[in-house]
Amino acid sequence: MSRDDRLVDTTPMQVIELPGVEHWRLHRDDDKLLWLALDCAGASTNTLSAAVLGELAVALDAASEARPRGLVLHSAKPNGFAAGADIRAFDDMLDPDQTARQIDEVHALFARLENLPFPTVARVHGFCLGGGLELALACRHVVADDASATRLGFPEILLGIHPGFGGTVRSIRQCGALAALDLMLTGRAVNARRARALGLVDRAVPRRHLDAAARHFAGMWHTRREPAWWKQAVSHGLLRPLTARALRHVVARKAPEQHYPAPYALLRLWARHGGDETRMYRAEARSIAELLTTSTSRNLVRLFMLQERLKGFGREAGKPIRHVHVVGAGTMGGDIAAWCALRGLQVTLQDRGAEYLGGAVRRAHRLFERRVRDRYERLAARDRLVVDLDGHGIGRADVVIEAIVEDVAAKRALFRAVEAQARPDALLATNTSSIELGEIAAALDDPARLVGVHFFNPVAQMQLVEIVSGGATRAAVAARAAAFVAAIDRLPLPAQSAPGFLVNRVLSPYLQEAFSLLAEGVDTAYIDETARAFGMPMGPLELADTVGLDICLHVGEILAAAFGGEVPGVLREQVTRGRLGVKSKAGFYEHGKRRRPAAKGRRDVAAADVRDRLVLRMVNEAVACLREGIVADADLVDVGMVFGTGFAPFRGGPLNYARERGVSEVLTRLRQLEAQHGARFAADSGWDGFGRDAQ
Amino acid sequence: MAVSSSRSAAGHAPARPVYIVDGARTPFLKARTGPGPFRPSDLAVHAGRALLARQPFAPEAIDQVILGCIMPGPEEANIARVVALRLGCGDRVPAWTVQRNCATGMQAIDSAAQDIGAGRAELVLAGGTEAMSHAPVLWSPRMAAWLAQWAAARTFRQRLGLLGALRPAYFKPVIALLLGLTDPVVGLSMGQTAEIISRRYGITRTDMDAYAVRSHQRLAAAQSEGRLDEIVPLFDDDGGVHLHDDGVRPDSSLDKLARLKPFFDREFGNVTPGNSSQITDGAAWLLLASETAVEQYALPVLGRMVDSQWAGLDPRQMGFGPVHAATPLLKRRRLGFDKIDYWEINEAFAGQVLACQRAFADEAYCRDELNLRGAMGEIADERLNVDGGAVALGHPVGTSGARIVLHLLKVLEQRQARRGVAAICIGGGQGGAMLLERA
16 A cells, blocks of 8 residues: 555555456455545546546445445545546547447446445545546545545536536535535535535544544444435425526526536526436436537637646656745735745745835735635745845745836846845746846846746736746746746746737737727727627726726837837827726726726627627737747647636637637638728738648 | 842853844834734744844754743743744744743843853744733633633523622723733832832932933934834734834923823822833844854854843832842953943833932942942943833833843944943842843
8 A cells, every 4th residue: 555545543454356457446454344445547646537437347346245344435646536537538529429328337337336235435535526526425425534635526617517427416415406506507616614514525524533434434324414404495396497597597697608508508407307316317418418519618628638738837847946035026026925925835025115015915915814714824824925125035045036117127137136146046037028038138147047937917816827938048947937837826838038928919909909999989898798798708998907007008019119000099098197997996997886988989880890800800919929939839829818818718719719710711801801990900921820730 | 128149049151152143123013002913923923034034044943942922822822832833943943932021031032042051052043022912801700700600500590590690890801911010929010119219219200201201312313323223024914014113202302291190109109101111012033143053154243142140129129120130240240330331221111210220329229239338330321221212112021121132232233332231120029131242
């Protein structure tokens, strides 16, 4: 047995051989209890692939044969119980009939587990998500480690599907429909104590008692947990349709059905079959088999895999990163420092004077209040963030991040000083969003040391971080920067240093076009509504107000200087009048108690025209970036725009959108728009290459 | 009456030299309305982090952490260990908490010096912390007994009976801070002991108020001239930045102070809140090192802790404590007042510091109370508390002893002087004194 599935107490264990099985291991202890460990071969995380599930059948045969008093199902991986189904296999599930048949088989397997003639217990630690949670729920009892690392949930909805291994039935059976649907519709994960309150698990206990709790439930028959009568009431045939309709309304406010079919399918499934488990299992299999073929699901699954690819960029086996020094305690610097402290790093935060740091400390504490439940962990996070006015941390840090004003001379001077004090192996990073990396690096004795680590605002919500390499940046330095970003749970995207890098560069034409529409007298709210209807989380003008119009203007000027074009007058006018967006309570909207547009305008422009003008300019710019090699390939453009800007995830990114809509159609549209509105719609020369690949 | 002398076992020079290499403290925050933004451990952690961040060694390299605190919060048992762990000193660094009432912070330094002097440690972090604004408000013992009975009551009848036995007086809160500032043996408040000793030397209300005004003016000057560089800023959860000791009143004047009413002896007393030390939150740390540690890490030496002395005296006249402690210390080292460049005597009360000055100069006092042949001497005003004291910046009881030692070292450094004495009076009738030298 490896160290990690060692049981807390040292009961002698006897191995039961499972011939031909590589992912499961079975032991018997002196109390005639069986311990079945899931230990996926060649992986650090358990997933339920077809092979794993096939072998479970063999293991269950062996277990039945052994006639034990009970069985404990657990994981041999330190990080958790199981992360869910094997998402890589989703790519092959294009035939709904065949998929439904495969899922029926899994249902039969889980039903066998559920109906074993002895008590079964899932002993859960770490993450227990999706298919993993469904497997646990097929056991008679579940006991969970109450540490904060334990997360139980159904994230399927984030992949455009819903639970498919009987989870819809069993979670509702355990928690009642409202609580279970809430979990499945939001995809949020809960800790063990919350799971206990919901009825998902029987006990949430400290790790030291986890095995004792498992033994307790496996040793003899106990009553199964059941939701209170009032939680079951909504499932009654008379109330179910009403409840489902009410929930549809709630869901519709967040996710329209034409873009996100899965929540609606889940509600339909429950509304129709909630009273009959057998039929609901069958309908669940059918429903998920169909959802897997929707473009929404395929795009979300693709993004999930791309996200894994980005995490892979951070898999550098260097020295662990422990201490980060941040220079500049403005919004970005302060929030980067707070985020690093939240993720467990020692942080020193420096600025010119104490008066600049109060705000950063306040925001950090707000972040810890929101994100850290446990008061002792919260205190530890606060203690990890140290204000360091004199920059003593520079000499100790593994990473030094600069986040001061966007001024080349200031940054150069700073990095000269930092280079002299920092450890020779320390990573020197700049959070610049607009200055070419080489210009700053030139000040260093070793320009190859400097790398861009470009976070997005708000740091706590935007997962993407651009890892920017200038011409001189050493590859190993960029790799180390990616490792740092991955270590703080963000997604590193390697990019080349060119004005705007990837995300701001592609986003900019979208904003510019919104300003042009505005200048033509089109209604503010109408422009934003159209963008939201396309699937953007925020319209371009709301976004500009949120980012700050002065910042938009600054970025616009830099990009205009680099690529031609001009900064729209409407934007400059707002800034001159001191209307900077949300931060000054006025911009394109008045941000009072209730937000309302600052001006009304025409709504007689076709929504499709507004949409194409906004989106296709962005798509066109994305193609240009691809041609210039700002990022390595089209997938990275897409994943960057989705996680850097919230570009409609179900559309899979701007280039995927062009591909799905058809490259020739997009080009036709661009030509039309160019004829109407001018050269800014001229198709980029990169379309030739992209079109060929997209065929 | 208690007598202390150089025969006392309470003082002896350390066997190995003890160096003070660095120190830092928080700004002292005057208690205004209700508990301040920091608990005692938070204050100590903030000051300690800044101090450790600038050292060439990791926090784990420290051998021992000693922290003084009179009123740690209920969740801060052995507060030194709580703080050491929060400072990142790691599991392996032992830590203990000391208490000697008003001299608690000085006791922490003395204990650290003993460890280093005896060769038991090379590097010790020592200091004091106090959040007097967090002093608890308690139930009276009668109320506590009633609550215990209520918890034990089983039947409705019992509970009904208990409800009937509840008296309004039980709800009267007990203010721990006031109890803590009252001598539990002789029943006098600290302010009353100051009345006793200032009466003994005929120190007037005007003398006291003039001293207080000077303390504020000296602190204000030290602040504006940047002489308090031992202070590291504090940041609270709401974004507040605390840079300076905020009890200072640069516009303090005799006129203004004359308007205040005596607080402790209301009708005929002279001691007012204006000429007493303030109720304040704050923490101070010093880093003590042996010669080995100084060499190993190439530490800059701020000064040397040469010798120390503790003394006991009549609790009713505890304010004379500095006289009783400093005298045997200087006699033992054969040092006259002319050899002492600067003094820090903690300003518990303006009248108390003035009384100490008079007693040192009083042949009768020195003869009768200290077994000397003549007076110790005069401490010149311009050598005493040159940057103000607790009357202006406050007296967080667990902290002040460490603060005056730290600041005395800063004074010696800034003024290129050689030798100084830090002394403090201790509620309950004790005095502490420490002899410091610049290397």
